[in-house]
Amino acid sequence: MPKEKIIAAVDLGASSGRVIVGRFSGDGLALDEAHRFPNAFHELNGNAYWDVGGLLAEIQTGIREAKERFAALESVGVDTWGVDHALLDARHRLVYPIHAYRDTRTEHVRERILKSGDAERLYDLTGLPVINYNTGLQLMETLEAAPTVHEACDRVLLLSDYFNFLLSGEAVNEFSQASTSQLIDVRGTGYSPEALEYFGVPAKWFDGPVTAGRSLGTLRGIDGVDGVSVSLVPGHDTSCAFEAIPREGNSLIVSSGTWNLVGTICDAPLLSKEARELGISNERCGDGGYRPCKILLGLWLLERTIPAFQNRPANDAEWSALTKAAEKTAPPPTLIDLSDETLFNPADMRSAIDAQLKRNGGTPPADLTGYFRLICASLARGIADTATTFASIADREFDNIVIVGGGSKNTLLCQELADAAGMDVTSYALEATSVGNLGYQLLALGEVGSITAFHDIIRPHLKQQRYTPRA
Numbered sequence: 001m002p003k004e005k006i007i008a009a010v011d012l013g014a015s016s017g018r019v020i021v022g023r024f025s026g027d028g029l030a031l032d033e034a035h036r037f038p039n040a041f042h043e044l045n046g047n048a049y050w051d052v053g054g055l056l057a058e059i060q061t062g063i064r065e066a067k068e069r070f071a072a073l074e075s076v077g078v079d080t081w082g083v084d085h086a087l088l089d090a091r092h093r094l095v096y097p098i099h100a101y102r103d104t105r106t107e108h109v110r111e112r113i114l115k116s117g118d119a120e121r122l123y124d125l126t127g128l129p130v131i132n133y134n135t136g137l138q139l140m141e142t143l144e145a146a147p148t149v150h151e152a153c154d155r156v157l158l159l160s161d162y163f164n165f166l167l168s169g170e171a172v173n174e175f176s177q178a179s180t181s182q183l184i185d186v187r188g189t190g191y192s193p194e195a196l197e198y199f200g201v202p203a204k205w206f207d208g209p210v211t212a213g214r215s216l217g218t219l220r221g222i223d224g225v226d227g228v229s230v231s232l233v234p235g236h237d238t239s240c241a242f243e244a245i246p247r248e249g250n251s252l253i254v255s256s257g258t259w260n261l262v263g264t265i266c267d268a269p270l271l272s273k274e275a276r277e278l279g280i281s282n283e284r285c286g287d288g289g290y291r292p293c294k295i296l297l298g299l300w301l302l303e304r305t306i307p308a309f310q311n312r313p314a315n316d317a318e319w320s321a322l323t324k325a326a327e328k329t330a331p332p333p334t335l336i337d338l339s340d341e342t343l344f345n346p347a348d349m350r351s352a353i354d355a356q357l358k359r360n361g362g363t364p365p366a367d368l369t370g371y372f373r374l375i376c377a378s379l380a381r382g383i384a385d386t387a388t389t390f391a392s393i394a395d396r397e398f399d400n401i402v403i404v405g406g407g408s409k410n411t412l413l414c415q416e417l418a419d420a421a422g423m424d425v426t427s428y429a430l431e432a433t434s435v436g437n438l439g440y441q442l443l444a445l446g447e448v449g450s451i452t453a454f455h456d457i458i459r460p461h462l463k464q465q466r467y468t469p470r471a
């Protein structure tokens, strides 16, 4: 048997983080969870911030644990959510606190841009709709609120890039992550000078962007963990998730977690008027390829509704009981409108949902089971509607939907999606983000020649669950 390669994916999500060890033998990939921890932003005087020091400590704990369990650990790679960033001076010290993308500080910036009519031009330049959390809007707000940042700042690293820097000492801007900023030229491989100028961002704050699949150097700063390299993987978690899955036939991909990201991988961006109107984000893959997707609200709705109830499911068995109970309830007559901005970051999600339902003539559910059913049905309907519009914009006929991420383990959501879309849904029920992260590390280590070669190796081992539409 060929010698195993031991590598670890550090995957940070907005609600939880994990360190997943991959053991790659040349004919398959086995996964072990070394560490899992909760994550949340903190509200301080009305603004939202990430606890980056706490996250680094959790990452270090996870890597230490991975090394203790697998002494031959060779490499680690980091992915995170997009858009959020660290502003650094020339010595790489933080010059501004790290805000969380749910902060509403940029709302007036977004409104101003929408009113000015510039959204269309920005879409044409960057392929991204004006979303209030895009790095460009965040930096614009920061520079207006704290003009001295202009002098103090020398470099901007998005969060995966910043953790890579803390772990390896190498500061680079990775491509997939950079593409969430709304600063990349959608037709090229660099930053858009016009977009940088529009948001008032000095070009020297960003470097590259560089493509993933290379080594950044040796991991530093963790006692007892020597000789491990830090590999550059797609820093954006959504990119890792989309790129993990072998593509067969004409699949639409859904990466389902805090958000539902609905899209595909293709050779060219989607920039038509219809694409702009649907709000397709032309994000990029780790190799710079195109990954157009529509960003829809996801399981964050459930995550934020659960605190309104005493009985949060504590383990898999309790989740499964909740799912079974929800399956038995009647289909909700009025669904949640996912485009409603009041659901972005309400103080009380249950009340925000109830208020919307009442506005639309619906009745709020009585218990958690009812909300679970309502949220799954609404997310499924939102994805299914997007699938139809997306197919016409991309001029493709999708014949199945592949779902990965936390939501792929939610059997009710998967079945509702098959029913709503009238298409087969294949769930891989796996940590796809970690798998994509690990695939790129194998590329960096020269263990696979391409991500397609990686797919060919893992394909026979992936367990699928298929949901067919019910009549």
Ligand code: LFR
Binding pocket: 013, 014, 080, 081, 082, 083, 084, 101, 133, 180, 236, 237, 238, 258, 259, 261, 295
């Ligand atoms: C998912 C994700 C989405 C992005 C949102 C904010 O974790 O990365 O792709 O729209 O978070 O960055």
